[in-house]
Amino acid sequence: MATLSEIQTWLDDRLATLLTEYDVPGAAVAVSLRGEVIDTAAGVLSLATGVDATADSVFQVGSITKVWTATLVMQLVDEGLVKLDAPVRDYVPGFVVADEAAAAAMTVRQLLNHTAGFEGDIFIDTGNGDDCVEKYVAQLAGVTQLFAPGEMFSYNNAAFSVLGRLVELARNKPFAQCLRDHLVSPLGLTHVANDANEAILHRAAVGHIKPAPDADLAPAPVWSLMRSMAPAGAMLAMRPRDLVAFAQLHLDAGKAPDGTEVVSPSSVAAMQGRQVELPPLGMMGDAWGLGWEIFDWSGRTVIGHDGGTIGQGAFLRIVPEQELSVALLTNGGNLIGLYEQVVGHVLRELAGIAMPPLPTPPAEREPLLDATRYAGTYTCDVADITVSQDADGRVWLDHTPKGEIAELGGKPDPVELVRLDGDTLIALEPQHGMHQLQAFIGDDGSGRALYLHSGRAMRRADGAPADPAQ
Structure with missing residues (x-):
């Protein structure tokens, strides 16, 4: 097995070259092994400005925010303010979707493990006020129910905005303040931004997209999605060192570095437990917990989450057995190729885990004589x-x-x-x-x-x- 210092040397030597190879403008990486952390960065934060990326630069973490939201919910469970198998309406009285019976029956657990069953990619901008999440949840009244609650897995962004509203109602303050008061501050994190107004106080990455399939990468026209989707991952940004510090909370049975219990050991364990099995879906896990993706790699359990916003991509992988976590934050280009190289190397060298290759088309393809079932x-x-x-x-x-x-x-x-x-x-x-x-x-x-x-x-x-x- 490699040492952490050897991983630092490899990252310092290879990251810039890999960014060029995969056409990624900039990236930052942090690795934590039994509480010891290394980090590095390469490239630029924006192709328009040419400002160098540093290890302290903040990148959007996208849907990794969902694990933060889930942790806030589990704190409420610890305090006896929320029960996982109680109806969502017990805590969010105004919650409705188009199917009244489904809305009435849906539980907090089903929101957390993506089995709620209503259409989840609902992007509605309800403004930047502190009431934006409240307004967003009210707009779900006409959303289609795809299947009965609990029937199967379907990734659901909207469900996490509903959970954000649950947290707001329980704490009687806006979601961003809940994040800061109940996670960011207790963990002593210093480079975390809830929105663009906070991100500008740091060196902040800008996302890059291709305006057309054959176009070159260019800075995205906007920095983030709408604030109403913040609990699902629309705008939270941080440096990778702070992201692995959050991961360490889930490796240390819910304790902050000073020993304070931020979330209970039982809630940490529940979040990492298998809740629903997934069909083979490529990048997604083999199962889902309460917020966490769960991967079965090399006979061991790896947990994590990915995040994608407007031209930014984030990857977090944790090996609980070895108290190892790795965070890769990027701002455009071939993110998957870079992820396979960087995260794959760290897991292989520090944990002996071979990330399974992503699916590829078979060399000998069976002809589809009749695609009526699919068309x-x-x-x-x-x-x-x-x-x-x-x-x-x-x-x-x-x-x-x-x-x-x-x-x-x-x-x-x-x-x-x-x-x-x-x-x-x-x-x-x-x-x-x-x-x-x-x-x-x-x-x-x-x-x-x-x-x-x-x-x-x-x-x-x-x-x-x-x-x-x-």
Whole structure:
């Protein structure tokens, strides 16, 4: 096994070269082993300004915020203010979705483990006031219920804004203040920003996107998503050293560096316990806990979460058995390729864990003679996806962004799909460093798949029954 100092040398020697290889403008890394931390950075925070990235630069962590939100909820569980299996409405009285029965039955646990069943990619800007999360939750009244609560996994951003509102009501203060009072301050973190106003006080990374599929990377037109989605990961930013300090809280049974119990050992254990198993989905874990993704790698358990915002990407992996955590924060480009190189090296050299390779199309492809089961349009609030088969028998996925997501970049080119296994198809060409999996599940009553699942379940729009119980 390598030493932590050897990992520091490798990162200092290799990170800049890897950024060039994977067309990533800038990145910062921190590694913690049994409480000892190293960090480094390379590249630039913005291609427009050329300001160097440093280890103290703050990058957005995106959906890794969900684990912070889950920790805030578990603190309330510890205090007896929340019960995981109680209805959400016990704590958020105004919570409604289009399906009244589902809204009434939905539990806090189902929000935390992504089994709530309502459409989750609901990006509504309700302003920058302290009441933005409250206003956002009120806007969910017309949101479609895709399946009965608890039936299966579907990644749900909106659920975590509802959890943010639960925390606000229990603490009687805005979500950002809850984060600072109950996690940032007790852990002694110094480089954490809740929004752009706080990020500007630090060296802050800017996201980079391609305005069109064949264009060069350019700084994103906006710094973050809307504040109403902050509990789901819209804007929280920090340096990687502070992110692994948060990870250490979950390695130290909920204790801060000064010994203060921030969250109970039982809640830490519950968050890391398997709640729901996932189908093979490429980058996503094998199971989900309460906030945490759970990976089964090299016969051991690894927990973590990823985050993606507008042109920024974040990766956190933790090996509880060896008290090891690694955080990689980036601002555009081939993030997956860089993640495989950097995080893969750290886990291999410090823990003897080989990250499994991401799925690739089979060398010998089984022809899809009839794609009727898969063909059709699947829809959600942010996109329509149409699957079709051409005259040569080739299967294509055409992705049409909608709403604010469409305004941030061009429409992607159609992607050819081939069979990987059973009803799981895989993109023939990689995008952003990986071949995306598309699992077709369920039955609409005529033999066609009811859902297209790539981590989020998208419901068939053409002729599917309206009742999620069917």
